[in-house]
Every structure is written in C-alpha cells, then in structure tokens.
Amino acid sequence: MILAHFNHLLANPAASLGLFQEAPSVGFSPIDLWHNMGWLARGVVFVLLIMSIWSLAVMIDRWLYFNAARKQSREFAPRVAGALKEGKLDEAVKVADRNKKSHLAEVVTAGLQEFRTYGGGGAVSVEQIESSKRALERAEAIVHAKLKRGLGSLATIGSTAPFVGLFGTVAGILKAFQEIATQKTPGIGAVASGISEALVTTAFGLFVAIPAVWLFNYFTNRVEAFDVEMDNSSSELIDYFIKQSNRR
Numbered sequence: 513m514i515l516a517h518f519n520h521l522l523a524n525p526a527a528s529l530g531l532f533q534e535a536p537s538v539g540f541s542p543i544d545l546w547h548n549m550g551w552l553a554r555g556v557v558f559v560l561l562i563m564s565i566w567s568l569a570v571m572i573d574r575w576l577y578f579n580a581a582r583k584q585s586r587e588f589a590p591r592v593a594g595a596l597k598e599g600k601l602d603e604a605v606k607v608a609d610r611n612k613k614s615h616l617a618e619v620v621t622a623g624l625q626e627f628r629t630y631g632g633g634g635a636v637s638v639e640q641i642e643s644s645k646r647a648l649e650r651a652e653a654i655v656h657a658k659l660k661r662g663l664g665s666l667a668t669i670g671s672t673a674p675f676v677g678l679f680g681t682v683a684g685i686l687k688a689f690q691e692i693a694t695q696k697t698p699g700i701g702a703v704a705s706g707i708s709e710a711l712v713t714t715a716f717g718l719f720v721a722i723p724a725v726w727l728f729n730y731f732t733n734r735v736e737a738f739d740v741e742m743d744n745s746s747s748e749l750i751d752y753f754i755k756q757s758n759r760r
Contacts, residue, residue, distance in 0.1 A: 566669065577659075623750075649746070679713075
C-alpha cells in the first residue's frame with residue numbers, strides 16, 4: 513500500500529507538491545502552544561511543573577543546609593578540640609550546643625553527653641566507653657538521615673521526568689494523526705500543532721530531569737564526605753575517651 517501511494521505521488525507531481533503547500537500559520541509562542549495543546553498534554557505539563565517546583569525546593573533546602581553545616585563545622589572542630597585538650601567536657605558540650613546546624617557537633621554532643629552522664633564520676637570504665645560509642649553510632653545514623661532528606665525525591669524526579677515527557681510526546685503524536693484523519697489537509701500545518709506539542713513535553717521533561725540528576729549526584733557526594741568526617745570525629749572522640757581511661 514505504501515509503495516502504491518509512493519508511485520501515485522511520482523505519477524502525480526501536483527499531489528506530491530500538495531504535501532508542502534502553504535498551510536495556515538501556526539503560532540509557536542508559549543501561549544499559542546498552550547492553547548493548541550490537548551487536555552492530556554496540559555496535564556503532563558502540569559505534572560512536570562509540579563516536579564520542577566518540588567525539585568527546586570529540595571535543591572535550595574539542601575544547598576542552604578549543607579553550607580550551614582560546613583560553615584559551623586569548621587568553627588566547631590578547633591574549639592571543641594581545644595576544650596577537650598584542657599579536659600573541659602562541659603565547655604565542649606556548650607560549644608556543640610552553639611553550633612546546632614553542624615553535623616559534627618550533633619554527633620560529638622551525643623558522645624560527650626553519654627560519656628559525661630554514664631556512671632557518674634570516678635574511673636572511666638570499658639562499659640562507659642562502649643556506651644559512648646553506641647551513642648555516637650546512633651547520632652551518626654540520625655544525622656545521615658537528615659542529610660539525605662529530600663534526595664530520594666530528586667532521584668525519583670530525575671529518573672521519571674523524561675518518561676512523563678515521553679508520555680506527552682505520545683499524546684502529541686496521537687493528536688497529530690487525529691488531525692490528519694479529521695481535517696484531511698495535505699499541508700504540514702495540519703500536524704504542526706501536534707508535533708510541536710510532542711516536542712515541547714519532551715523538552716520540558718528533559719529540562720526537569722537533567723538538573724535533578726546532576727544535583728542528586730552532587731549532594732550524594734557531599735553526604736558521603738560528611739559521613740567520612742563524622743566517622744573520623746567519632747573515632748577521634750573514642751580515642752580521647754580511651755586515653756582518659758588510661759590516665760585514670
């Protein structure tokens with residue numbers, strides 16, 4: 513059937529030229545594209561818009577949170593180290609309380625408070641050190657969960673937005689074929705709105721997905737760096753407790 517139609521076009525040049533005849537102009541401004549979209553494609557754009565706003569909110573929140581954690585941790589580390597060298601546990605806890613946004617401060621505070629309150633005063637026991645170690649591990653898990661908050665939604669948006677846009681593409685192509693069947697117009701303008709609708713949803717889906725994937729990887733790397741810092745701080749604090757037990 514396709515070959516027969518192709519032979520018919522070759523035999524009738526006027527008919528083949530009709531495919532390229534000038535058709536009514538189709539606007540490609542955002543307003544025109546929106547008015548030409550079907551309800552299904554509009555729904556796809558609306559879903560992608562919500563995903564874009566959600567991912568932007570997560571990006572801003574994580575950016576501010578990580579920068580605050582980094583800044584306060586840089587101020588906290590030397591101060592708490594100086595207080596511990598002088599044996600001032602209460603002063604170290606106060607320093608940590610003044611840097612509540614620091615991931616290191618939250619972990620170290622849990623260990624110091626457990627060490628200070630366990631068993632009262634006197635000699636440092638093995639049980640006291642082990643209890644402090646468990647407190648540090650619990651605090652690390654809690655802080656890690658706080659650091660990763662929202663990153664799962666970024667990963668979901670980055671992986672699903674292209675497919676949502678592809679769904680709009682399919683809807684636009686179906687609309688183009690419906691216009692061919694109903695209007696029976698040989699010009700390219702008969703399907704221009706449907707094709708533009710398909711391309712717009714595809715482009716919008718990629719526009720939402722690419723920044724989400726990039727920043728998900730970036731924030732994941734920062735979380736891993738924070739985890740290493742918390743592990744090192746916990747290990748150094750346990751070493752400090754062991755040294756204190758040996759001195760006593």
